[in-house]
Amino acid sequence: MNEYIAFISYRHMPLDIAVAKRLHQLIERYHIPARLAAERGSRRLGRVFRDQDELPLSSDLSASIYEALDHTQFLIVVCTPETPKSIWVQREISYFLEHHDRDNVLVVLADGRPEESFPDQLVHIYDADGNLVGSTEPLAANIVAGSTREVLRKLDDEKLRLFAALIGCSYDALFQRERRYRARRLAAALSVVAVAASAFIGMLLVKNGQITAQNQALVEQKERIQLSESTLLTQNAQASLASDDPAGAVRSAVAALPQDAGDSRPYYAPAERVLLDALHVYDLNTTPVTFIAETEISIPSPVADCAVNQAGDRLFAADDYGDVFAFDPVTGEALWRSTGDSIAYSASDSSTRLLLTEDGVIDACRTSITCLKQDTGEVMWRYAIDILFPAPIVLSKDKSRLAVVKDRPAGYQDRQGRPNRAAGQRELRPVAHLRSAYLHQSPRRAGGRAVL
Numbered sequence: 001m002n003e004y005i006a007f008i009s010y011r012h013m014p015l016d017i018a019v020a021k022r023l024h025q026l027i028e029r030y031h032i033p034a035r036l037a038a039e040r041g042s043r044r045l046g047r048v049f050r051d052q053d054e055l056p057l058s059s060d061l062s063a064s065i066y067e068a069l070d071h072t073q074f075l076i077v078v079c080t081p082e083t084p085k086s087i088w089v090q091r092e093i094s095y096f097l098e099h100h101d102r103d104n105v106l107v108v109l110a111d112g113r114p115e116e117s118f119p120d121q122l123v124h125i126y127d128a129d130g131n132l133v134g135s136t137e138p139l140a141a142n143i144v145a146g147s148t149r150e151v152l153r154k155l156d157d158e159k160l161r162l163f164a165a166l167i168g169c170s171y172d173a174l175f176q177r178e179r180r181y182r183a184r185r186l187a188a189a190l191s192v193v194a195v196a197a198s199a200f201i202g203m204l205l206v207k208n209g210q211i212t213a214q215n216q217a218l219v220e221q222k223e224r225i226q227l228s229e230s231t232l233l234t235q236n237a238q239a240s241l242a243s244d245d246p247a248g249a250v251r252s253a254v255a256a257l258p259q260d261a262g263d264s265r266p267y268y269a270p271a272e273r274v275l276l277d278a279l280h281v282y283d284l285n286t287t288p289v290t291f292i293a294e295t296e297i298s299i300p301s302p303v304a305d306c307a308v309n310q311a312g313d314r315l316f317a318a319d320d321y322g323d324v325f326a327f328d329p330v331t332g333e334a335l336w337r338s339t340g341d342s343i344a345y346s347a348s349d350s351s352t353r354l355l356l357t358e359d360g361v362i363d364a365c366r367t368s369i370t371c372l373k374q375d376t377g378e379v380m381w382r383y384a385i386d387i388l389f390p391a392p393i394v395l396s397k398d399k400s401r402l403a404v405v406k407d408r409p410a411g412y413q414d415r416q417g418r419p420n421r422a423a424g425q426r427e428l429r430p431v432a433h434l435r436s437a438y439l440h441q442s443p444r445r446a447g448g449r450a451v452l
Helices: 014-029 034-040 061-070 087-099 148-167 171-242 246-255 269-279
Strands: 004-009 048-050 072-079 105-109 124-126 132-135 139-142 303-308 315-319 324-327 334-338 354-356 360-364 368-373 379-384 393-395 401-408 425-433
Touching (some): 004 087, 014 048, 014 072, 061 087, 139 148, 171 269, 315 354
Parallel strands (some): 004 048, 072 105
Antiparallel strands (some): 303 315, 360 368, 368 379
16 A cells, blocks of 8 residues: 655755645645545645755665565656756666656646756656666656746646646546636635625624714704803893893804804804894884984985995995085095086986995986095096986996986987887987997887897
């Protein structure tokens, strides 16, 4: 009975030792496919003899090697260009061939070419008298590569060729079974990974739900705290207002309200009520509710129209006599006054007296349209126009063009002497291009609509 499945014969050189050691591990750790293992009665190939590990420390090394060779089924020779120089390798091959069939000799070519790396006993056949009677080519796995690491990697790829010979089956049959086995192992591994991933994702979802719930609870708790703060601040504001401290009431009330659109503090209506009371915005003791003025501005004549510039630092007013006034809306201070036409008109519900451009204020009177500088009141330009009745003036969206809408009474004739057929018809009359002060006259339209 064979004690070993294989005897590895090699020369004790670095590459040879590395290959022999890896081959030893691969053979003893290999699991034979189930169907093939049923025929053998075992899923293991068996033990491997390698002299570096198996020989005892005795003086009779040859006897130990020969005993191992007698009880091994296959001889595997690791071949490099240095192998034919080894007397021990040659003796091991010769002794094995004397007691076993030549088909039980396997070769691993680790370096060099076959003709320089195979010992003579592997390729030539001799009779009992030592005469050459033929030649042969042993079954060899070629793992020649540029480095020891690459050689060992190729050995992992070519191992099935050796295992097929050790099992006694064809390489293709073992390769297909091995591929199916690996596919099943991969599928099983992927299934395990999928289950683990699903469990992990489920755990993440649960954890995410818990975190979301905790965050929501924190947000609600924060809102409750802020609402409590707003309630206390509002009470402080009410106490300050009752003790005749409107400034303190304003500070407390403002602190109880959201400061801007990004402030998470909830809106608290009582705080706004106290703030309005402290600022005297509404007089809640009168019916109906009236506004209480903080600043009063007056001019010596009836006001026809007023406007505030975009910056909010200029208030302009026009009276019935063609004068235009400029004030500081906060302090009520008079900044300048411009004297216009002696004959003006009061703005009706459907007309506009003042229009603002980027840096100018336009005043429309009965006989002219004047543009004044907002800062100084200096005349920027003036355009004479024959407006017989009060009519609105309009400014284009980009504030570059100005037009006057003029009501025409019944019986009015145009410049070509054509009578007006109906009272109250309107014409849109462009009068100026504000950026270049270029005067433009378009054909008159009776009725209809024009867009600047």
